[in-house]
Amino acid sequence: xxxxxxxxxxxxxxxxxxxxxxxxxxxxxxxxxxxxxxxxxxxxxxxxxxxxxxxxxxxxxxxxxxxxxxxxxxxxxxxxxxxxxxxxxxxxxxxxxxxxxxxxxxxxxxxxxxxxxxxxxxxxxxxxxxxxxxxxxxxxxxxxxxxxxxxxxxxxxxxxxxxxxxxxxxxxxxxxxxxxxxxxxxxxxxxxxxxxxxxxxxxxxxxxxxxxxxxxxxxxxxxxxxxxxxxxxxxxxxxxxxxxxxxxxxxxxxxxxxxxxxxxxxxxxxxxxxxxxxxxxxxxxxxxxxxxxxxxxxxxxxxxxxxxxxxxxxxxxxxxxxxxxxxxxxxxxxxxxxxxxxxxxxxxxxxxxxxxxxxxxxxxxxxxxxxxxxxxxxxxxxxxxxxxxxxxxxxxxxxxxxxxxxxxxxxxxxxxxxxxxxxxxxxxxxxxxxxxxxxxxxxxxxxxxxxxxxxxxxxxxxxxxxxxxxxxxxxxxxxxxxxxxxxxxxxxxxxxxxxxxxxxxxxxxxxxxxxxxxxxxxxxxxxxxxxxxxxxxxxxxxxxxxxxxxxxxxxxxxxxxxxxxxxxxxxxxxxxxxxxxxxxxxxxxxxxxxxxxxxxxxxxxxxxxxxxxxxxxxxxxxxxxxxxxxxxxxxxxxxxxxxxxxxxxxxxxxxxxxxxxxxxxxxxxxxxxxxxxxxxxxxxxxxxxxxxxxxxxxxxxxxxxxxxxxxxxxxxxxxxxxxxxxxxxxxxxxxxxxxx
Ligand code: C2E
Ligand code: CA
Ligand code: CA
Numbered sequence: 245x246x247x248x249x250x251x252x253x254x255x256x257x258x259x260x261x262x263x264x265x266x267x268x269x270x271x272x273x274x275x276x277x278x279x280x281x282x283x284x285x286x287x288x289x290x291x292x293x294x295x296x297x298x299x300x301x302x303x304x305x306x307x308x309x310x311x312x313x314x315x316x317x318x319x320x321x322x323x324x325x326x327x328x329x330x331x332x333x334x335x336x337x338x339x340x341x342x343x344x345x346x347x348x349x350x351x352x353x354x355x356x357x358x359x360x361x362x363x364x365x366x367x368x369x370x371x372x373x374x375x376x377x378x379x380x381x382x383x384x385x386x387x388x389x390x391x392x393x394x395x396x397x398x399x400x401x402x403x404x405x406x407x408x409x410x411x412x413x414x415x416x417x418x419x420x421x422x423x424x425x426x427x428x429x430x431x432x433x434x435x436x437x438x439x440x441x442x443x444x445x446x447x448x449x450x451x452x453x454x455x456x457x458x459x460x461x462x463x464x465x466x467x468x469x470x471x472x473x474x475x476x477x478x479x480x481x482x483x484x485x486x487x488x489x490x491x492x493x494x495x496x497x498x499x500x501x502x503x504x505x506x507x508x509x510x511x512x513x514x515x516x517x518x519x520x521x522x523x524x525x526x527x528x529x530x531x532x533x534x535x536x537x538x539x540x541x542x543x544x545x546x547x548x549x550x551x552x553x554x555x556x557x558x559x560x561x562x563x564x565x566x567x568x569x570x571x572x573x574x575x576x577x578x579x580x581x582x583x584x585x586x587x588x589x590x591x592x593x594x595x596x597x598x599x600x601x602x603x604x605x606x607x608x609x610x611x612x613x614x615x616x617x618x619x620x621x622x623x624x625x626x627x628x629x630x631x632x633x634x635x636x637x638x639x640x641x642x643x644x645x646x647x648x649x650x651x652x653x654x655x656x657x658x659x660x661x662x663x664x665x666x667x668x669x670x671x672x673x674x675x676x677x678x679x680x681x682x683x684x685x686x687x688x689x690x691x692x693x694x695x696x697x698x699x700x701x702x703x704x705x706x707x708x709x710x711x712x713x714x715x716x717x718x719x720x721x722x723x724x725x726x727x728x729x730x731x732x733x734x735x736x737x738x739x740x741x742x743x744x745x746x747x748x749x750x751x752x753x754x755x756x757x758x759x760x761x762x763x764x765x766x767x768x769x770x771x772x773x774x775x776x777x778x779x780x781x782x783x784x785x786x787x788x789x790x791x792x793x794x795x796x797x798x799x800x801x802x803x804x805x806x807x808x809x810x811x812x813x814x815x816x817x818x819x820x821x822x823x824x825x826x827x828x829x830x831x832x833x834x835x836x837x838x839x840x841x842x843x844x845x846x847x848x849x850x851x852x853x854x855x856x857x858x859x860x861x862x863x864x865x866x867x868x869x870x871x872x873x874x875x876x877x878x879x880x881x882x883x884x885x886x887x888x889x890x891x892x893x894x895x896x897x898x899x900x901x902x903x904x905x906x907x908x909x910x911x912x913x914x915x916x917x918x919x920x921x922x923x924x925x926x927x928x929x930x931x932x933x934x935x936x937x938x939x940x941x942x943x944x945x946x947x948x949x950x951x952x953x954x955x956x957x958x959x960x961x962x963x964x965x966x967x968x969x970x971x972x973x974x975x976x977x978x979x980x981x982x983x984x
Contacts, residue, residue: 326421329407331414332379334359334372346423348393367391371402375417378404388424399428447521447542453535455479455496467511467521467542480540482509482523495525499538503527511544519546562636564614565621573635573643577695580633580645581688591647592655592687595702596624596662599680599714601640603866604672612672616679619670627661643702652687652719659683659717666715680714682706691720704786710861711828711888734784735791737773742796746772749804750971753978754823754942754964757956760983764821764855764942766964767805768971769797789829798830799839805854806847808974813851817979823855823885828862832869837876844880852880855906857887863902878903885942890926900937907934911945914965917954924954931958952983 256271258264264272320327321342329338336354341347347354349362359368370387378385387402403420410416441448447464449457457475465472468481482488483496489509491498498505504526511521522545528537560572568576577593584591598620605613617640624642628634633645646658662681669676684706686698701720709718741747747769754764771779788794805822812818830836844852856877863870874884885906886899890913909930916923927943934941943955946965955963968981 324423326423328419328421329409329416330359330375330419331411331416332375333414334368334375335414337411337416346393346395346398348391371419374402374404375419378417379406379415382406398423399425445543447540449480449540449542451480451538451540453537455483455499455538458537464542467544469512469514482540482542489523499525499527503535508545509542511542519544520549521545562638565618565636567621567625567642568633568635570635570637573633573637573645574695574699576633576635577645577698580647581693581695581698583647585689585693587648589648589650590652590687590690591645591649592652592658592685593698593702594644594646594655594659594662594717595684595686595699595706596642596644597682597684597706597710598640599682599710599864600677600866601679603868604677604679606868608672608675612675615672616670616677619672620679623665624662627658627665643699652685652690655685655687656717656719659685663715663717682710682714683717684709684720685717686720704790707786707789711859714861714864734787735793738784738788738791738793738797741771741773742793742800746774747797747800748772749801749808751808751822751974751977752964752971753969753981754820754962755968755981755983756962757952757960757983760981762820762977762979762981763962764823764964765977766823766857766971767801767808767825769801770971785827789827792829794827794829795833795839798826799843801825802840802843803847806843806849809849809851809853810847811974818851818853820979821853821855821883823857825887826856826858826862828859828870831858831862831873832867833873834869837873837880840877840882841880852882855883855885857885857908859887860889860899863899874902890930904939906940906942909941909943909960911943911965914943914945914951914955915947917951927955927960928958931960935959956983 252272252275256264256268258268258272317340320340323340323342326342326346327338327340328336331337335358336356339347339351339354341351354362359371362368363371367389370389374385374387383405385404387404388400389402390397390399392398401422401424403422404417405420407416407418441459441461444461444463447461447467449460449464452458456477456479460472460475460480462472464470465475470481483494486494487510489495489507491507495505506522506524509521509523510518512518522543523540524543525538525540527535528539530536560569560575561567562569580591598616601613601616604616617636620640620642621634621636624634624644628644629646631647633643635643635645637643644658644662646655649655662683666679666681669678671677684702684704686692686701686705688698691701692698705718705720709716749767749769751765751767753762754766755761756763769781769785771781771784773779785794785797788797801824805824809822833839863874878884883905884903885908886904887908888910889907890910907930909927913923913927917927918924931941940961942962942964943951943960944964946952946955946963946967948967951965952963952967969978
C-alpha cells in the first residue's frame with residue numbers, strides 16, 4: 245500500500261481490512277476528493293505547459309544559453325589570462341583569449357591545428373611535454389616562456405591541468421597562459437637597481453623623512469669607514485658632522501628649504517687620509533607631494549680632482565722649465581699688487597731678457613737653446629726666496645716678482661745678484677757659453693697698480709737696459725714710457741703724422757778737430773705736432789719702436805736724406821757724410837736692407853755718402869737677421885758707426901767682426917770731462933783702442949772749449965755738439981768752423 249495512504253488511514257484510525265464508521269468514511273472520501281482535485285490542478289498545469297510550442301521552447305532555450313554563454317565569455321574575457329583547451333596530441337580545441345592581440349596569431353589559425361603545426365618545433369615540443377606531464381601526474385604543471393604576440397614580445401607563465409573531458413577519444417588539458425611581462429619587467433628593474441645600488445662606484449644612502457638611514461650600500465660604508473648594518477636608523481655622518489663640508493648652513497636646513505643639496509664633503513680612507521667626495525642629495529615625494537625619502541649619492545672625486553690639478557698645472561706652467569707661465573704669472577702679479585697696497589710695502593717686477601739666446605738657439609740648435617733655458621731657470625731659482633714668483637713668459641723672457649721690499653734699492657740688489665749669477669758661463673753640450681741678461685724693473689704700486697701696465701713698464705725698462713748694453717738693469721721711469729693711454733694715443737698720432745707729413749729732419753754738423761772742416765752731418769728727426777709744437781725724438785721714438793711705426797719713420801728719414809744728398813751734390817757739396825740713426829728694431833727686420841736699397845734706387849743716389857749709426861746693443865745679440873742686414877748695407881757702400889759707445893757692455897774685441905768705420909763716444913762721458921776722471925779715462929781708452937783697430941773716433945755732445953781741448957789732446961778725430969752747432973735745417977749747415 246502507498247505509504248501516504250497508509251498514513252492517512254492511520255490518522256483516521258482505519259486499519260486495513262476493517263470497515264470504517266460513517267464519519268470516518270466521510271472524512272476519507274473528502275480526503276480522496278481533495279487529492280483528486282490537486283492532481284487535477286497539476287494535470288491542468290501540465291497540460292498548459294505542454295501547450296508551449298517546440299519553437300518557443302527552443303527560443304527560450306537559446307535565450308537562456310546565450311545569456312549564460314555571454315556571461316561566461318564576459319567573465320573569461322575579463323580574465324587577463326588566455327585559456328586553451330588542448331588534447332593529448334597537442335591539438336587546440338578551444339581558446340578563450342579575450343582580446344585577440346594577446347595571441348601570436350589569429351584564433352582561427354590555431355583551432356583544430358596541432359602545436360607542431362603552428363609553433364617552432366622546440367617550443368611545440370616543450371608545450372607538448374608539459375601537457376603530457378599534466379595528464380600523467382594529474383597535477384598542475386608550470387612552464388615559463390616568452391612569445392612574440394601581436395602586441396609585441398611578452399613573457400608568460402603557462403599552467404597546465406588535465407580535465408575530465410574526453411573529446412574524440414582523446415584526453416584534454418586546460419592550459420592557462422598568464423602574461424607575466426609586467427611583473428618580470430619590474431623584477432628585472434628591481435634587480436638592476438639593486439645591482440646598481442650594491443655594485444656601483446657610488447656610495448648610496450636612502451634616508452627616511454627624518455633623515456635616518458633606511459639603507460646604505462657597502463660603498464657608502466667604505467667611504468665613511470662604517471659598518472652599513474649598524475648605521476640603519478641613524479642619521480648619516482654628513483648630516484651630523486658639520487665639519488665634513490665647508491658650507492655655512494647645515495645640510496638638513498638646506499634640505500628643508502630647497503629639497504636638494506650638492507657639494508663636496510670630506511671622506512677618510514682606512515689610513516685616515518682625507519679625500520674629496522661629491523655629495524648629491526635629492527628628495528623623493530609621495531603622491532601627496534610630501535617628502536617621504538631622501539636619496540644621497542656620494543662620488544669619490546679625488547681622481548677627477550687630481551687630473552683637474554694636473555691639467556691646471558699644465559695650463560699654468562711652462563713645460564720646459566716647470567716655472568709658472570704667463571697665465572699664472574699674471575695672476576700672481578695681480579695678487580702681489582693687492583698685497584703691496586694692503587701692506588704698504590713695495591714690490592718689484594723684474595723683466596729679464598737673455599742677450600744671446602736667439603743666436604744660440606738658431607745656430608746651435610733648439611736642444612741647446614732648451615737646455616740653456618733650463619739652466620737659466622735653475623740658476624735664477626736658486627736666487628729666489630720662497631715668496632718670489634719666477635716665471636717664464638716664453639722664448640727667453642723671464643720675470644721675477646718680489647714682494648715686501650723695504651725700499652726699491654732692494655730690487656736693484658736683486659737685479660745685481662742676477663747679473664752676477666750670469667758671469668759664469670753655461671755648459672751646454674760641448675759648448676761653454678757666455679750669456680748675459682738685461683733687466684727692466686717696475687715698482688708697484690708706485691709705478692702702477694695695474695698688472696698689464698707693470699709688465700709693459702718693466703719691458704720698456706728692459707729695452708732701455710738693453711740699450712745700455714747687456715748685463716745692465718734699468719728702473720722704469722715716467723720718461724722711459726708714457727701711460728698706456730698716452731702710449732696708445734701717441735701711436736695713433738704717429739701714424740697720422742706720417743700720413744699728414746708732420747715730420748721733418750734737422751742736420752747737426754760734425755767737424756774734423758784738426759781742420760775745422762765739415763766732415764759729416766747727423767740727421768735728427770723732429771715732429772711738428774699741430775698742438776704741441778716741435779716734439780723731440782726722445783718723446784716718441786721708443787713708442788714708434790714698440791709699435792712698428794719705426795719702419796715708416798725710418799723710411800721717411802732715409803728718403804729725406806737721399807733728397808738732401810742729391811741737393812748738396814748739385815751744389816757741389818759732396819765731401820762729407822750724412823749719418824742716420826737706425827733703431828735696433830729696423831735692423832732686425834728681414835726686409836730692412838731691401839728697403840734701403842729700394843730707396844737708394846728710387847732717389848737715384850749714386851754717390852752713397854751715407855753712414856748708419858747703430859747702438860752696440862743693436863748688434864750685441866749677433867742676431868742673424870741683423871748681421872745679414874749689416875753685410876748687405878756694407879755691400880751697398882754705406883758706412884757703419886757705433887753710436888753712444890761706452891754705455892753698452894760690448895768690448896771693441898766683440899765689435900771687431902763688424903765692418904765698422906767709426907765710434908761715437910757718448911755724450912754722457914764728454915759731459916763730465918774735467919769733472920769725472922773715470923769718464924776721462926774711458927774716453928782716453930776708447931780713443932786708443934779705436935785707433936789700434938783703425939777706427940775713426942767722434943765725440944758727441946761737445947758743449948764747450950774745455951771739452952774740445954781735452955778731446956783734441958787725447959787725439960780724438962772729430963766732434964759734434966752745441967759748441968759748434970745745434971741740429972739745423974740743411975741750408976744753415978756751416979761747412980767750416982774755427983777750431984780755437
Ligand atoms: P743720438 O743719436 O745720441 O743723437 C744725439 C742727440 O744729442 C740729439 O738729440 C742731439 O740733438 C743731441 N745733441 C747734440 N749735441 C748736443 C750737445 O752738445 N748737448 C746736448 N745736450 N745734446 C746734444 P735728439 O735730436 O733729441 O735725438 C735724440 C735721440 O733720438 C738720438 O740720440 C737718437 O737716438 C734718436 N733719433 C733722432 N733722430 C732719429 C731718427 O731719425 N731715427 C732714429 N731711429 N732715432 C733717431
Ligand atoms: Ca746718433
Ligand atoms: Ca748718441
